[in-house]
Amino acid sequence: MRDVAIIGIGITKFGELWGASFRDVGIEAGLKAVNDANLSGSEVDALYVGNMSAGRFVGQHHIGALIADYSGMASSNVPATRIEAGGASGGMAFRQGYMAVASGLHDIVVVGGAEKMTDVDDESSNSIVDSSADHQWESSMGATFASLHAMIARRCMHDGLVTREEIASVSVNNHAHGALNPNAQFRKAITLDTVLRSGIVADPLGMFDCAPISDGAAAVVLCPLDKAKDYVENPVKIASSAQASDTLALFHRDDITTFNATAVAAQKAYTMAGITANDIAVAEVHDSYTISEILALQDLGFFKRGEAGKAVMNGDATFGGKIVINSSGGLKARGHPIGATGVAQIVEITEQMRGTAGKRQVENAKYGLAQNTGGTGSAAVVSILEAI
Amino acid sequence: MRDVAIIGIGITKFGELWGASFRDVGIEAGLKAVNDANLSGSEVDALYVGNMSAGRFVGQHHIGALIADYSGMASSNVPATRIEAGGASGGMAFRQGYMAVASGLHDIVVVGGAEKMTDVDDESSNSIVDSSADHQWESSMGATFASLHAMIARRCMHDGLVTREEIASVSVNNHAHGALNPNAQFRKAITLDTVLRSGIVADPLGMFDCAPISDGAAAVVLCPLDKAKDYVENPVKIASSAQASDTLALFHRDDITTFNATAVAAQKAYTMAGITANDIAVAEVHDSYTISEILALQDLGFFKRGEAGKAVMNGDATFGGKIVINSSGGLKARGHPIGATGVAQIVEITEQMRGTAGKRQVENAKYGLAQNTGGTGSAAVVSILEAI
Numbered sequence: 001m002r003d004v005a006i007i008g009i010g011i012t013k014f015g016e017l018w019g020a021s022f023r024d025v026g027i028e029a030g031l032k033a034v035n036d037a038n039l040s041g042s043e044v045d046a047l048y049v050g051n052m053s054a055g056r057f058v059g060q061h062h063i064g065a066l067i068a069d070y071s072g073m074a075s076s077n078v079p080a081t082r083i084e085a086g087g088a089s090g091g092m093a094f095r096q097g098y099m100a101v102a103s104g105l106h107d108i109v110v111v112g113g114a115e116k117m118t119d120v121d122d123e124s125s126n127s128i129v130d131s132s133a134d135h136q137w138e139s140s141m142g143a144t145f146a147s148l149h150a151m152i153a154r155r156c157m158h159d160g161l162v163t164r165e166e167i168a169s170v171s172v173n174n175h176a177h178g179a180l181n182p183n184a185q186f187r188k189a190i191t192l193d194t195v196l197r198s199g200i201v202a203d204p205l206g207m208f209d210c211a212p213i214s215d216g217a218a219a220v221v222l223c224p225l226d227k228a229k230d231y232v233e234n235p236v237k238i239a240s241s242a243q244a245s246d247t248l249a250l251f252h253r254d255d256i257t258t259f260n261a262t263a264v265a266a267q268k269a270y271t272m273a274g275i276t277a278n279d280i281a282v283a284e285v286h287d288s289y290t291i292s293e294i295l296a297l298q299d300l301g302f303f304k305r306g307e308a309g310k311a312v313m314n315g316d317a318t319f320g321g322k323i324v325i326n327s328s329g330g331l332k333a334r335g336h337p338i339g340a341t342g343v344a345q346i347v348e349i350t351e352q353m354r355g356t357a358g359k360r361q362v363e364n365a366k367y368g369l370a371q372n373t374g375g376t377g378s379a380a381v382v383s384i385l386e387a388i
Numbered sequence: 389m390r391d392v393a394i395i396g397i398g399i400t401k402f403g404e405l406w407g408a409s410f411r412d413v414g415i416e417a418g419l420k421a422v423n424d425a426n427l428s429g430s431e432v433d434a435l436y437v438g439n440m441s442a443g444r445f446v447g448q449h450h451i452g453a454l455i456a457d458y459s460g461m462a463s464s465n466v467p468a469t470r471i472e473a474g475g476a477s478g479g480m481a482f483r484q485g486y487m488a489v490a491s492g493l494h495d496i497v498v499v500g501g502a503e504k505m506t507d508v509d510d511e512s513s514n515s516i517v518d519s520s521a522d523h524q525w526e527s528s529m530g531a532t533f534a535s536l537h538a539m540i541a542r543r544c545m546h547d548g549l550v551t552r553e554e555i556a557s558v559s560v561n562n563h564a565h566g567a568l569n570p571n572a573q574f575r576k577a578i579t580l581d582t583v584l585r586s587g588i589v590a591d592p593l594g595m596f597d598c599a600p601i602s603d604g605a606a607a608v609v610l611c612p613l614d615k616a617k618d619y620v621e622n623p624v625k626i627a628s629s630a631q632a633s634d635t636l637a638l639f640h641r642d643d644i645t646t647f648n649a650t651a652v653a654a655q656k657a658y659t660m661a662g663i664t665a666n667d668i669a670v671a672e673v674h675d676s677y678t679i680s681e682i683l684a685l686q687d688l689g690f691f692k693r694g695e696a697g698k699a700v701m702n703g704d705a706t707f708g709g710k711i712v713i714n715s716s717g718g719l720k721a722r723g724h725p726i727g728a729t730g731v732a733q734i735v736e737i738t739e740q741m742r743g744t745a746g747k748r749q750v751e752n753a754k755y756g757l758a759q760n761t762g763g764t765g766s767a768a769v770v771s772i773l774e775a776i
Contacts, residue, residue, distance in 0.1 A: 059523045060524075061440060061516075061519045062520040062767070064472075064767060065636045065763055069633070074634055082471065082473060084452075102491055103491030105491075128443075131443055245452070245465055245466055246462055246465065248453045
């Protein structure tokens with residue numbers, strides 16, 4: 001397999017984008033990425049799109065052809081493929097794009113992720129999101145993702161792995177980072193008290209423990225590493241990308257205080273990249289709920305089991321600490337347009353590897369990691385980028 | 389890239405499977421394919437699933453994780469990826485699986501396609517299917533796939549490229565083949581008169597010009613060609629697989645009497661396989677409507693423009709003719725569970741290459757082709773299999 005580089009990135013503002021349609025946001029991100037790679041668009045060999053449910057959010061399936069067409073690529077008949085894996089749709093699309101270049105089949109590949117969630121009412125949007133859980137045994141019985149994650153949080157607290165305050169500190173950390181990100185949905189730093197006093201969604205998780213409903217899109221351009229400098233001065237190497245599954249339903253797991261799919265994908269990704277967790281300076285992790293970030297930090301090997309909460313609370317997951325987690329603001333503060341999230345993580349890590357993250361820049365970062373999950377940790381994609 | 393072989397196939401009966409759930413049909417096909425490849429299941433490195441809209445048909449997203457889990461593969465954390473491209477979902481999943489093995493990233497890959505369409509009412513199922521057209525400019529304005537294909541048929545007839553009787557003969561041909569297929573939804577031969585007298589759906593197309601609403605699933609197992617004989621005696625080589633896009637909306641095309649995406653994908657596939665259309669002895673083509681088959685036969689190069697209708701009518705697309713088209717019965721008679729269709733085509737061509745198609749066997753077939761489209765020819769995947 002060939003080495004692959006990222007040569008272009010693009011992202012829209014995340015938030016409630018009522019003035020833009022699904023296709024508008026998808027195309028904005030894609031064109032920004034193509035421009036960033038100094039391409040005209042006609043060089044693109046293939047397109048991958050991560051999207052969870054345009055079929056239910058905006059009544060549109062066949063998203064690959066849609067985005068290819070409205071990006072002006074129909075005339076060059078570019079193969080366009082949509083990937084869906086709930087919250088991991090974007091990360092999985094990225095991995096497919098990576099494989100398409102690594103295999104030698106395609107040279108220039110655009111990977112986009114997009115979701116437009118605010119065109120339906122709140123009840124519908126929650127029902128759509130929850131359809132990534134096991135419909136037959138979870139969501140149709142009334143279990144929501146919030147309640148499933150609340151059970152995880154409750155179990156972790158019961159087992160002495162984390163405290164309520166430590167869980168809440170994840171939100172404080174990510175909001176502090178989001179305040180530095182001009183594209184973030186929420187740009188206001190908050191206090192622990194705000195999180196702890198917020199309305200309960202599913203005990204013990206409150207409103208500030210849950211990522212929002214968002215619109216937005218992100219895109220990256222990939223090419224073989226040995227051709228990357230033909231296009232840009234600042235390519236970033238994809239050191240690895242790995243994917244794993246777990247049971248769809250939470251109750252089928254032996255242990256709900258860890259996401260096994262993340263641990264397995266991370267181990268594969270570290271091995272493929274020839275590094276360990278200690279080499280990672282900055283990571284975007286999947287904090288759809290604050291408790292998910294706690295699990296991620298342990299499953300990725302950044303902190304030992306039972307120590308992630310303390311680390312976040314003590315400033316070890318922010319600037320100046322052991323590792324910077326969710327410099328973008330994460331799903332909680334940057335926003336979580338589902339299909340876009342995994343690609344937005346790659347955009348942020350690429351900025352970090354390029355050294356162009358501005359106020360969010362992590363010093364001397366050689367390796368960065370993105371972890372994107374779908375369902376209740378039922379699918380995970382872990383990708384590692386390398387500054388070159 | 390490595391050469392890739394098909395070492396296992398599995399398919400369910402197609403039809404109105406009210407006794408089975410979505411996951412039931414998906415798993416039945418997958419386990420049949422794994423058994424057919426003489427595997428236990430633990431050897432599987434990755435899973436790809438083609439599915440159009442379980443999200444709307446049965447309220448379930450995250451199909452990759454679902455099928456991995458209920459196939460018993462969650463414990464081995466197999467990466468599972470769902471592909472959606474309207475009617476081309478299955479063919480596109482097959483191409484991704486092919487790439488995953490060809491790249492060297494995975495060895496044993498299962499590709500499945502599944503759809504359960506009969507659990508919703510007729511109005512809903514049509515609305516879901518039509519959401520693969522351009523929602524903003526076609527389906528939300530009242531255009532259905534039947535009416536879009538009727539416009540194509542009317543234009544072809546106006547231009548003297550085909551007659552109504554020739555279009556109808558596609559249905560006669562495919563029903564005759566479906567009568568020989570134990571898994572087909574419709575196993576009754578029909579006459580031209582039956583097609584011509586059937587109730588009008590969208591003039592000139594009648595009920596017998598339209599593929600049915602169906603439930604069903606199909607799966608194949610892939611591995612590197614040089615390891616194939618370790619598992620089975622009868623591997624089939626994947627000579628090529630190519631994909632192309634066109635505009636999503638029909639009215640954006642210069643010419644609606646041809647599907648450009650099919651022509652482009654076919655040319656790539658022939659080049660990659662080092663053969664021409666004349667080398668193909670048997671082909672499964674995407675006859676979601678009878679007129680689509682007429683276009684396919686010309687765009688794939690089997691017959692000259694304006695001659696496909698005559699060829700079907702004169703027996704040149706059936707046993708004893710120039711080429712056997714849709715030996716399975718095609719979408720019209722075998723049935724069209726959308727996400728399953730592209731993989732079911734590969735199952736049929738694999739049977740033909742193995743020489744195990746029974747009453748439907750085409751003699752001395754060295755090469756077979758599958759053409760799967762999404763939308764109104766907005767995406768096309770063309771794959772060529774080779775008997776070895």
